[in-house]
Amino acid sequence: MSKLRVAVLGAKGKMGSEAVLAVEAAEDMELVAALGRDDSLDALTESGAQVAVELTQPESVMGNLEFCVANGIHAVVGTTGWTEERLSRLRGQLDASPGTGVLIAPNFGIGAVLTMRFAQQAARFFESAEIVELHHPNKADAPSGTAVRTAQLIGEARQAAGLPDQPDATSTALEGARGAEVNGVPVHAVRLRGLVAHQEVLFGDEGEIFTIRHDSLHRSSFMPGVLLGVRKVPSVPGLTFGLEHFLDLD
Numbered sequence: 001m002s003k004l005r006v007a008v009l010g011a012k013g014k015m016g017s018e019a020v021l022a023v024e025a026a027e028d029m030e031l032v033a034a035l036g037r038d039d040s041l042d043a044l045t046e047s048g049a050q051v052a053v054e055l056t057q058p059e060s061v062m063g064n065l066e067f068c069v070a071n072g073i074h075a076v077v078g079t080t081g082w083t084e085e086r087l088s089r090l091r092g093q094l095d096a097s098p099g100t101g102v103l104i105a106p107n108f109g110i111g112a113v114l115t116m117r118f119a120q121q122a123a124r125f126f127e128s129a130e131i132v133e134l135h136h137p138n139k140a141d142a143p144s145g146t147a148v149r150t151a152q153l154i155g156e157a158r159q160a161a162g163l164p165d166q167p168d169a170t171s172t173a174l175e176g177a178r179g180a181e182v183n184g185v186p187v188h189a190v191r192l193r194g195l196v197a198h199q200e201v202l203f204g205d206e207g208e209i210f211t212i213r214h215d216s217l218h219r220s221s222f223m224p225g226v227l228l229g230v231r232k233v234p235s236v237p238g239l240t241f242g243l244e245h246f247l248d249l250d
């Protein structure tokens with residue numbers, strides 16, 4: 001059986017270096033390129049990469065994906081910073097390259113994906129919902145992509161269930177004290193030395209609190225999800241948003 005030819009973009013970064021190790025250790029994959037910030041994307045076509053793992057930064061991801069999609073290279077993307085405008089631009093590029101697949105995973109951690117799913121299921125049963133995400137202090141973006149996605153799922157579930165806005169009597173507050181609001185859900189971001197990637201989803205109602213917590217204690221926790229994405233994305237053309245679509249959760 002021929003091995004999948006895989007490239008890693010952002011290969012010297014915290015996630016990228018872990019992905020390089022994971023791809024090298026996978027028996028069904030061959031690492032054909034490991035690119036850093038100053039390397040030419042031509043290495044992807046020259047090395048015959050079939051799948052690119054994109055783990056760079058929001059400023060770089062769109063250009064990298066444009067190149068991959070234009071060259072029929074599938075992509076597995078962990079980089080954050082996704083907006084509706086960016087997603088629709090990417091969908092347009094994919095329309096022009098039928099057969100090419102891109103997976104964007106706000107979080108590759110299986111427990112994090114389950115957190116999002118369970119939060120989505122719980123949302124309609126509770127009057128209040130808030131999210132606290134906690135990360136290492138080198139993280140560039142806030143709130144995390146995972147927290148944004150979790151809040152969107154909760155907000156959509158609340159809306160579908162016809163729930164009103166959450167109760168909140170705050171009339172004066174220091175700016176930021178109530179967090180950032182995403183789809184009506186307050187999201188609070190903590191940056192602390194010693195942390196890796198953590199999230200708590202808090203639900204509350206009369207006399208009851210329900211908390212879902214996930215902790216990634218090491219970046220190796222993301223690698224089974226990355227490898228799953230690499231194996232599956234060549235057979236799923238177009239844009240897939242969220243690893244849950246590859247996990248057979250329903």
Ligand SMILES: NC(=O)C1=CN([C@@H]2O[C@H](COP(=O)(O)OP(=O)(O)OC[C@H]3O[C@@H](n4cnc5c(N)ncnc54)[C@H](O)[C@@H]3O)[C@@H](O)[C@H]2O)C=CC1
Pocket residue numbers: 009010011012013014015016035036037038055056057058060064077078079080081105106107108109222
């Ligand atoms: N989806 C998920 O499960 C996870 C996603 N992330 C996200 O992945 C991204 C990377 O995270 P980290 O590895 O922690 O960041 P990092 O800063 O350690 O690594 C990013 C690397 O990308 C490089 N880079 C920047 N532009 C580039 C370009 N055009 N081509 C190639 N390399 C380039 C940088 O020089 C750096 O080495 C962030 O957006 C982060 O939020 C992080 C952890 C898990």
Ligand SMILES: O=C(O)C1=N[C@H](C(=O)O)C[C@H](O)C1
Pocket residue numbers: 080106107108135139140143144145146147196197198
């Ligand atoms: O930058 C990180 O570290 C992480 N980024 C992703 C996010 O923003 O959700 C995933 C995970 O939380 C780690």
